[in-house]
Amino acid sequence: xxxxxxxxxxxxxxxxxxxxxxxxxxxxxxxxxxxxxxxxxxxxxxxxxxxxxxxxxxxxxxxxxxxxxxxxxxxxxxxxxxxxxxxxxxxxxxxxxxxxxxxxxxxxxxxxxxxxxxxxxxxxxxxxxxxxxxxxxxxxxxxxxxxxxxxxxxxxxxxxxxxxxxxxxxxxxxxxxxxxxxxxxxxxxxxxxxxxxxxxxxxxxxxxxxxxxxxxxxxxxxxxxxxxxxxxxxxxxxxxxxxxxxxxxxxxxxxxxxxxxxxxxxxxxxxxxxxxxxxxxxxxxxxxxxxxxxxxxxxxxxxx
Amino acid sequence: xxxxxxxxxxxxxxxxxxxxxxxxxxxxxxxxxxxxxxxxxxxxxxxxxxxxxxxxxxxxxxxxxxxxxxxxxxxxxxxxxxxxxxxxxxxxxxxxxxxxxxxxxxxxxxxxxxxxxxxxxxxxxxxxxxxxxxxxxxxxxxxxxxxxxxxxxxxxxxxxxxxxxxxxxxxxxxxxxxxxxxxxxxxxxxxxxxxxxxxxxxxxxxxxxxxxxxxxxxxxxxxxxxxxxxxxxxxxxxxxxxxxxxxxxxxxxxxxxxxxxxxxxxxxxxxxxxxxxxxxxxxxxxxxxxxxxxxxxxxxxxxxxxxxxxxxxxxxxxxxxxxx
Amino acid sequence: xxxxxxxxxxxxxxxxxxxxxxxxxxxxxxxxxxxxxxxxxxxxxxxxxxxxxxxxxxxxxxxxxxxxxxxxxxxxxxxxxxxxxxxxxxxxxxxxxxxxxxxxxxxxxxxxxxxxxxxxxxxxxxxxxxxxxxxxxxxxxxxxxxxxxxxxxxxxxxxxxxxxxxxxxxxxxxxxxxxxxxxxxxxxxxxxxxxxxxxxxxxxxxxxxxxxxxxxxxxxxxxxxxxxxxxxxxxxxxxxxxxxxxxxxxxxxxxxxxx
Numbered sequence: 001x002x003x004x005x006x007x008x009x010x011x012x013x014x015x016x017x018x019x020x021x022x023x024x025x026x027x028x029x030x031x032x033x034x035x036x037x038x039x040x041x042x043x044x045x046x047x048x049x050x051x052x053x054x055x056x057x058x059x060x061x062x063x064x065x066x067x068x069x070x071x072x073x074x075x076x077x078x079x080x081x082x083x084x085x086x087x088x089x090x091x092x093x094x095x096x097x098x099x100x101x102x103x104x105x106x107x108x109x110x111x112x113x114x115x116x117x118x119x120x121x122x123x124x125x126x127x128x129x130x131x132x133x134x135x136x137x138x139x140x141x142x143x144x145x146x147x148x149x150x151x152x153x154x155x156x157x158x159x160x161x162x163x164x165x166x167x168x169x170x171x172x173x174x175x176x177x178x179x180x181x182x183x184x185x186x187x188x189x190x191x192x193x194x195x196x197x198x199x200x201x202x203x204x205x206x207x208x209x210x211x212x213x214x215x216x217x218x219x220x221x222x223x224x225x226x227x228x229x230x231x232x233x234x235x236x237x238x239x240x241x242x243x244x245x246x247x248x249x250x251x252x253x254x255x256x257x258x259x260x261x262x263x264x265x266x267x268x269x270x271x272x273x274x275x276x277x278x279x280x281x282x283x284x285x286x287x288x289x290x291x292x293x294x295x296x297x298x299x300x301x302x303x304x
Numbered sequence: 305x306x307x308x309x310x311x312x313x314x315x316x317x318x319x320x321x322x323x324x325x326x327x328x329x330x331x332x333x334x335x336x337x338x339x340x341x342x343x344x345x346x347x348x349x350x351x352x353x354x355x356x357x358x359x360x361x362x363x364x365x366x367x368x369x370x371x372x373x374x375x376x377x378x379x380x381x382x383x384x385x386x387x388x389x390x391x392x393x394x395x396x397x398x399x400x401x402x403x404x405x406x407x408x409x410x411x412x413x414x415x416x417x418x419x420x421x422x423x424x425x426x427x428x429x430x431x432x433x434x435x436x437x438x439x440x441x442x443x444x445x446x447x448x449x450x451x452x453x454x455x456x457x458x459x460x461x462x463x464x465x466x467x468x469x470x471x472x473x474x475x476x477x478x479x480x481x482x483x484x485x486x487x488x489x490x491x492x493x494x495x496x497x498x499x500x501x502x503x504x505x506x507x508x509x510x511x512x513x514x515x516x517x518x519x520x521x522x523x524x525x526x527x528x529x530x531x532x533x534x535x536x537x538x539x540x541x542x543x544x545x546x547x548x549x550x551x552x553x554x555x556x557x558x559x560x561x562x563x564x565x566x567x568x569x570x571x572x573x574x575x576x577x578x579x580x581x582x583x584x585x586x587x588x589x590x591x592x593x594x595x596x597x598x599x600x601x602x603x604x605x606x607x608x609x610x611x612x613x614x615x616x617x618x619x620x621x622x623x624x625x626x627x628x
Numbered sequence: 629x630x631x632x633x634x635x636x637x638x639x640x641x642x643x644x645x646x647x648x649x650x651x652x653x654x655x656x657x658x659x660x661x662x663x664x665x666x667x668x669x670x671x672x673x674x675x676x677x678x679x680x681x682x683x684x685x686x687x688x689x690x691x692x693x694x695x696x697x698x699x700x701x702x703x704x705x706x707x708x709x710x711x712x713x714x715x716x717x718x719x720x721x722x723x724x725x726x727x728x729x730x731x732x733x734x735x736x737x738x739x740x741x742x743x744x745x746x747x748x749x750x751x752x753x754x755x756x757x758x759x760x761x762x763x764x765x766x767x768x769x770x771x772x773x774x775x776x777x778x779x780x781x782x783x784x785x786x787x788x789x790x791x792x793x794x795x796x797x798x799x800x801x802x803x804x805x806x807x808x809x810x811x812x813x814x815x816x817x818x819x820x821x822x823x824x825x826x827x828x829x830x831x832x833x834x835x836x837x838x839x840x841x842x843x844x845x846x847x848x849x850x851x852x853x854x855x856x857x858x859x860x861x862x863x864x865x866x867x868x869x870x871x872x873x874x875x876x877x878x879x880x881x882x883x884x885x886x887x
Contacts, residue, residue, distance in 0.1 A: 038431045096614065106377045106434055107570060108613040114563065114606035122599050230559065234442070237435050274450045281439035288432060289424040493743045500742030500749070501735055501756065508718050508729050515716040518678060520704035520733025520796055533739055 005144040010263040016151050016220075018259020019158035023213035024236035025243070025251040026165060027206030033182040033246040034202045035098065040109040041089060042210060043233015044116035045082055047226065049211025050218040051120060052078035054131050066134040068153060075215040079208035086207025087200050095196075113233075120226035128225050131218035154216055161212055162252050165205065169248060174201055182246065231277065238284040244297020253295060258283070318578055339484050343477055351480050353592060355548070358483035359541055360584035364568035365490045365577070366537020371566065372574035373503060374530035375510035376426075377434040380441025381565050384535040386448060386557035387414045388542025393460040393552055394453055403466035407543050414539030418532040426527045433531075441562050448554040459553030463546050479548045486544060490537065494577055497533065506530050560602075567609055573619025582621055631656040631832050632677070632708075632800055637686035639669075639676055639856075646672045647683065648856040654800065654849075659826055659833040661843045663867075664853035665877060670836045671713060673853065674802055678710050679703040690800065705733045709798035711789045713805050713836075717777040723788055724773040727760040730795025734759075763791040766829075767821060783814045787821070794825065801825065803835040807842055815839065819846050844868070852876065 024046050031039045056074040057066065064070035093112050097105045139148035169175035180188040181198045189195050213232075218224050239258040243250025258280060265271050265279045287294065322328045343351040363385060370378045391410035395401040401409075417440075425436045448454040455461075465474045473482055497503045505526045508516040513523050546552050564587050572583025587605070594601040612619065630653040639647040646669045654660045662670050675681040677688060679700040688695045690706055698706070709730070717726050735756060741749035764773060767787040772780065777788055786806060793801055803822070807815050819842060825831050837843050843850065843864070850867045852860040854876040860867060867873055 038435060040434075093610065093614065100617065101375070102430060103371070103375050103377055104613060104617050106431055107566075108610065110377075110379070110434075110563075110566075111606060111610035111613055115603070115610055118599070118603040118606045122603050126599060231442075234435070234439055238439075241432075275446070278443050278446050281443050284439055285421070285424065285436060288428060288436060292428050292432075496745060497739065497742050501732060501737050501752070502739060502742055504721075504725055504728060505732055507721060507725075508732075511718045511720065512716055514680065514700075515712065515718065516729065517680075517700035518704060518710050518712075519729040519792065520701045521729070522699075522701045529739060 002144075006267065008143075008145045010267060011260070012145065012147060012151065014260035014263035015155055015256065016259070017263060018256035019155050020213050020217055020232065020255075021235050021239045021258050022252045022255025023158055023161065023209050024232055025239035025255045026162070026248065027210045028236050029240040029243070029245055029248060029251040030178075030202050030206045032240070033248075034178060034199055035094070037094060037098075037105055038109065038237070039094075039206075040106070040233065041113040041116060042206070043229035043231075043236065044113045045086060045207045045210040045229070046214040046217075046232055046236075047120065047224075047229030048085065048116055049078050049082045049207075049214030050131075050224045050228065051124075051129070051214075052081050052211060053215030053218055054129060054224055057132055061132065066132055068135060071133050071135070071215070071219045075212055075219075078215045079211045082211035082214075083204040083208035086203040089207075090199060090203040095199075113229075117226060117229065124224075124226050126226065128223045130223050131221075133219040133222075135219060150220060154220055157212070157216065161209060165209070166248065168205070174198070178202055235280060238280055238287075241284060241292075241294055242287050244294030247294070247296040250294055250296035257295075343480055348476060351476050353588065355476065355480045355483050357585050357588040358480070358487045359545060359548075360565065360568055360588050361487045361581050362483070362490045362541045363538060363565045364572075364580045364584040364587075365487075365494050366534045366541070367565050368569045368574060368577075368580045369494065369497065369506075369537070370530050370534035371569050372576070372580065373498065373506040373510070374527055375506075376430055376527060376531065378437045378531070378534065378562075379434050379559075379566070380437035380439070380444070380562055381534065381538055382557040382559070382561035383437070383441045383444040384414050384417065384538030385542040385545070385561065385565075386444050386554075387417055387535075388539030389546040389552045389557070390448060390454055390460075390542075391539070392543040392546045393455075393463050396464055397460060397462065398453065403464070403543075403547055404468075407540070410539045410543045411536050414535040415532055418535035419528070422528045422531040423524075426524050426531065430527075438559070438562075441557075441559060445554050445557050445559075448557065454554070457554060459551060459556075460546075461551040463550045463552070465550065466547050473547070479544075482544065483548075486540070491577060491581075498577075502526065502529060564605075567605055570609060571612060571620060573621035576619065576621050579619050579621030583619070586620075629656055630654060631691055632834070633687075633689045634673075634677070635687045637673070637676055637683045637688060639672060639681055639683040646856050647676065650686070650853070650856070650858050652851055652858055652861075654832055654834050657826070657830070657832060658848045659822065659846055660835075660849045660851065661847040662834065662836050662851050662853060663838075663840070663843055667855075668853045669856040670853055671804060672856075674710065674804055674836065677703070677802065678708060701733060704796055704798075707797070707799035708802065709793035709796045709800075710802040711786075711793055711804055711806060713808070715782070715785045715789050717785055717788060717792075719776075719778050721777060722774050723764065723769065723777045723780065724757070724760055726777045726788055727763055727792045727795050728756050730763070730792050730797075731756040731759050734797055759797075760791075760795055763794045764788070766794065766824075767791045768817070783810055786810065786818075790821070790825075794829070794831070798831055800832045800834060803833065803837075805836055805838060807837055807839045815842060818842075822846060 024042065028039065028042050031037060053074045056077045057070055060070050060073055064073055089112055093108050094105065097108050135150050137148065139146055169178060177193045177198045178201070180191065180193055181195055185195055235258060239254035240251050242257055243254025261283060262276055262280055266273045266276050271279055322331055342354055346354065367378060367381045370376050388410040391413050392403060392406045395406040395409060396403060421436060421440050425433045449457050465472065473479060505521050508519065508521060509523045509526050517523055568583035568587040569580055570583070571586055572581065573579025591601050594604065597604065632654040634650055634652040637647055637650040638645065650673065662673065664670055672681060676683050679695065679698050679702065683696065690708060693706060695703055695706065718729065735752050737749040737752050767790050769784060769787055769791065777785065780788065807818055810818060822833055826833055847864055850862065850864055851858060852867060852873050859872050859876060860870045
């Protein structure tokens with residue numbers, strides 16, 4: 001393979017990976033924007049979304065088949081289910097804590113994430129679970145580059161979801177309310193916005209996007225694991241920070257950048273794929289040192 | 305004047321229960337005797353478990369300084385534990401260094417790692433520290449797994465046990481007593497820090513950063529100090545852990561390890577030394593009692609942690625005694 | 629000669645000017661008041677002086693030392709202490725511990741000193757305690773030192789906050805609405821306390837206050853801020869008859885200067 005082929009291949013890999021990161025990073029950044037909470041459980045919602053998709057698919061496969069149709073319907077149902085799970089988590093665990101010290105909320109978020117993780121560990125006995133989709137291996141060849149239909153669909157679906165979110169936030173009444181709450185919660189309340197409803201919708205949408213990513217990852221990579229949310233949660237946070245935490249376009253951009261950085265970074269001499277994660281966490285630390293507001297983030301508000 | 309409520313102290317109510325020096329000396333004597341005879345009561349398996357619990361007491365005391373005193377969430381504490389263990393493992397195995405020379409080196413490396421991670425992060429919102437430390441924990445574990453010097457995924461074996469003034473510390477019973485001493489020293493250092501200028505500064509910064517700064521306290525420096533003291537505890541724990549087992553592998557330093565240490569701190573009651581000790585014992589002894597539950601026990605812990613946060617954020621240990 | 633000297637201090641938030649070219653000074657040994665209608669930028673000016681806000685332009689000097697780039701803790705170290713508009717004592721800590729915080733920047737003991745309880749550390753601890761006790765006694769709080777500070781009556785909390793500021797050994801003390809929420813008896817005690825701080829401890833005072841009666845009795849100089857601009861400066865007498873000041877107050881609120 002020529003240098004050019006390696007380049008195009010890694011570009012494709014980076015975009016696929018980046019789509020997953022971006023979808024998960026969106027939820028992270030939305031929740032942070034609205035309630036200023038680092039929702040540690042967010043990566044776990046991606047994992048639960050994967051398993052929910054698997055569960056739905058195993059019921060639907062006899063009727064719709066294990067192809068893209070079955071996967072698509074499973075994904076949508078998983079998104080709805082996990083969206084509600086996100087709302088329940090917010091109501092039960094976070095809402096009572098929002099006036100508590102920061103440390104308590106962070107630990108609560110961690111506890112929620114551990115409950116989901118270890119709950120799934122108990123259910124699956126720590127085994128990998130095959131997703132059960134059969135998506136075929138077709139694709140098109142551009143020179144030496146092979147792009148599978150799966151990759152195209154996946155990136156396409158991610159792009160459509162992100163576009164839909166962008167429209168939702170910028171054009172609808174809920175989106176405007178969401179932005180108002182993220183700027184100033186008390187002021188929004190005074191202006192008659194139902195802040196609790198906005199927070200609920202934010203958790204629903206963010207969790208649903210994570211579930212979409214989880215279902216697609218399950219279908220694309222073929223198997224699920226109770227611990228799969230841990231790493232992607234960290235990566236998505238990194239992506240959100242690169243783009244500027246709290247910024248929705250930033251999360252998309254950050255996800256893509258991190259995906260590309262990883263796929264090209266592992267081609268560097270001395271950075272094999274075994275160092276991939278170390279590479280991206282180092283990126284996280286460097287971004288926090290040199291540009292903590294990220295690429296599209298607003299500077300931290302003045303204190304006091 | 306009405307009865308003044310006493311403020312919650314590091315001793316969490318014990319101070320009012322043991323209000324005279326006589327009572328305090330008596331309590332200390334009882335604890336020391338209990339520690340000395342425990343191995344003969346609980347047998348050799350019990351001794352190993354107790355040693356492990358004491359290791360956790362040490363680690364939890366260290367993390368308590370970061371979380372309980374300074375109010376910073378550290379999710380990668382096992383990284384410092386790993387730094388201590390691997391420094392001792394590598395330097396004694398590959399360079400033939402004496403354990404007692406490797407120990408200060410381990411502490412030094414933990415301090416350097418603490419500064420590299422803490423200095424940039426602690427300037428930012430305090431939640432960033434949580435996630436950066438999570439990433440750091442993974443970096444250390446993955447590095448240990450990928451390097452030749454650290455023995456890769458299988459880790460290092462054959463780490464020599466140390467000598468101390470002609471005493472070869474080698475049997476499980478020897479190590480039990482070593483960890484007793486470490487835990488006691490850990491408690492003494494924690495108490496003294498809590499009642500010092502720096503210990504108070506941790507609380508000031510934790511309760512109100514702006515007011516603390518207005519009082520002339522450099523919040524970044526003070527937080528960094530807490531983070532580094534925690535790192536030192538962790539690396540000392542790791543160094544003796546390596547010497548005790550003679551073998552270490554990357555999976556001893558995973559995220560789960562960090563979480564267990566954190567649970568010890570929170571379950572018992574952050575900031576309160578008896579609470580932290582209780583928490584460490586719960587985390588180590590409960591799995592022994594819940595052995596039949598298998599994987600379920602981690603879930604039980606996780607649910608317990610969530611319930612504690614929602615209903616009793618100050619932990620199991622009472623904040624103060626009700627009557628005076 | 630002035631102890632504190634501000635020149636052309638300009639501060640904007642998101643494009644809107646909160647302070648616009650403020651010139652201001654506190655002469656050594658004086659009690660100076662900063663007054664002005666709500667939203668005039670008084671607390672913002674305090675925050676600039678103490679390093680919490682970074683003005684985009686201007687110069688702030690304490691006895692000739694430029695402080696514009698300094699962080700809050702460095703400003704305190706140089707000799708400026710402050711209280712907050714809404715009392716901000718450290719929760720879950722005793723009165724004494726609260727006041728001991730003031731000594732942090734004047735002492736040195738670190739981790740090793742504390743763990744080994746070195747003699748120098750023990751001496752320092754005793755010193756910190758002694759300073760805190762002296763400051764508490766000075767503001768008239770002679771009991772309840774072991775009580776949790778935030779459980780004290782409000783008027784006491786205000787005095788604990790002043791004691792805490794005094795414990796930093798300041799040359800200049802900034803009081804942000806020290807009389808707010810006090811009874812008239814407590815206000816008399818406050819006037820007395822502020823005078824004693826200046827006379828007996830040789831500390832310059834700069835205060836923001838809405839109680840104009842108190843301001844007129846206490847201050848030796850008054851500066852008036854309106855919409856981020858310094859509109860007048862002078863003795864209480866001069867300010868009382870200043871046309872711009874009267875307009876500024878009449879234009880904004882009903883309860884104009886009660887002169």
